[in-house]
Amino acid sequence: MTDDELSIPADVADAMRAELPSVAEQTVAAIVVEVPSYADAFGGDMGATIENAVQLALGGFLELASAGGAGDASTPIKPALDGAYALGRGEARSGRSMDALLGAYRVGARVSWRHMAASAVAAGLGVEQLARFAELVFAYIDQLSAASVAGHSDELATSGRVRERYLERLANQLLAGAPREDMLAAAERADWSTPRTLTAVILPEARVRGALASLDARTLRSTEEVPGLASSGDLVVLLVPDAEGRSRPALVRSLREREAVVGPARPWAEVHSSYARALRALHLGLTVDGPEPLDTEGRLADLVLRADETALGDLRAQVLAPLAGLGPGAREKLTETLRSWLLHHGRREAIAAELFVHPQTVRYRMGQLRELYGNRLEDPRTVLELTLALGVPPVTA
Structure with a gap:
């Protein structure tokens, strides 16, 4: 087949171009039936807009196919390609996957091919040229589909990054305790x-x-x-x-x-x-x-x-002052016995079990503590202070 045979004759292209409004209308009607998710989207004014877009795409193809071999379907004209890219981005913004759009492309290719081929044959297009014409149609649709997929992916990537930034800003506002009105606005902006x-x-x-x-x-x-x-x-x-x-x-x-x-x-x-x-x-x-x-x-x-570690340290030193004159070993034993006595409410058996000593040892140590503290071990205020001071071990560096 020569280069001349690769292009559609001008008179055939003119005849097909005259049929484009009808082809576009029937293509959209078929898509609505076979791709139900577009039934509402293609209704009303949107339907007319889509028909115009289909005419633009098909018209662009006819320009390409009648270019006398100067172009091919791998490089469709820019308006149609840009329109397909924008359509893909619009689908992503609407929250739809590419499944419906690719389905619409498949239906559109089949319906438009059927009607355009009928117009081409009626206008005198030969068999070999018709076969080449079919190749160009479906290659062109593939290119439009690829452009839409690219647009869809780019929109998801862009919107995902933008929303991620909005969510991060919202988190930062929440941690900072921003005014409620500001946080509500940030949550709405982030779609959260x-x-x-x-x-x-x-x-x-x-x-x-x-x-x-x-x-x-x-x-x-x-x-x-x-x-x-x-x-x-x-x-x-x-x-x-x-x-x-x-x-x-x-x-x-x-x-x-x-x-x-x-x-x-x-x-x-x-x-x-x-x-x-x-x-x-x-x-x-x-x-x-x-x-x-x-x-x-x-x-x-x-x-x-530990809300105020310094105050807790001062309290511990204050309430344990009666033990200050003892040697380190005796002071440690009496401190742990006093802590256990407070936590177990004076139950000698429980104290002995916790400290792994005989109950008589507990009795002896408590006798020492009573000598050191006197009747303060019966004072509720002293008991509270001792409990607070000894309730948790001191923080070590």
Whole structure:
């Protein structure tokens, strides 16, 4: 076949071009029937817009096919290609996958080919030229499909990055305790449904991906640096929705082996207080044994007692002053006996079992303590102060 045989004669192209409005109308009608998800989208004014787009695409093809061999279907004209790309981006913005659009392309190719081929044969196009014409039609549709796929992918990538930035900004505002109106506006901008509560979780950055796999999809991640810690650059704050009440054990279990610190659940707009609690636990150096996360709800007494570590140290020194004149060994034994006596409400057998000593040893030591403290061990205020001072061991460097 020569180059001349690769192009559609001008008179045939003119005849086919005259049929384009009808072909476009029938193509859209077929798509509505065979691709139901477009039934509403192609209705009304949108239907007319789509018909015009189909005419543009088919008209572009006819220009290409009648170009006397100067072009080919691998390089469709720019307006049609740009239109297909924009169509793909529009599908992504509408939240639809490419399945429906590619289905529409397949239907459109079949219907338009059938009608355009009939027009071409009626206008005198030869058999060999008709076969070549079919190749060009479907190659052209493939190019339009590829342009739409590219547009769809680009839109998803762009919108995904934009939304990710919006979500990060929202998380940062929540941690900063921004005005509620500002946070509501940020949530709307990020297309984020506000939950009942949020729980702040601080964990190493290396553990974040594994944790997110088992957390609510609405979980937010802050980009703010965790303040006041030497290793803060390696820590990340997650805000987990609706993990209160019966859901909290599941959250704690999902964070096993993640080296996480879990704050309390708070109303979503007040999650900055959950973050403050988790951060406080980190600053105080509270730890847990084994793979479990540090659940601040289980360490409230420690957090209260260590809210002012200096004051606690002063209180401990003050209430243990009667023991100051003893040697280190005796002072340690009487201190641990006093702590156990307070925690076990004076039950001698329980104290002996905890300290691994004979009950008579407990009786002897308590006799020593009563000599040192006198009747102050019966004073509720002294008992409270001793309990606070000895309820948790002192922090060691």
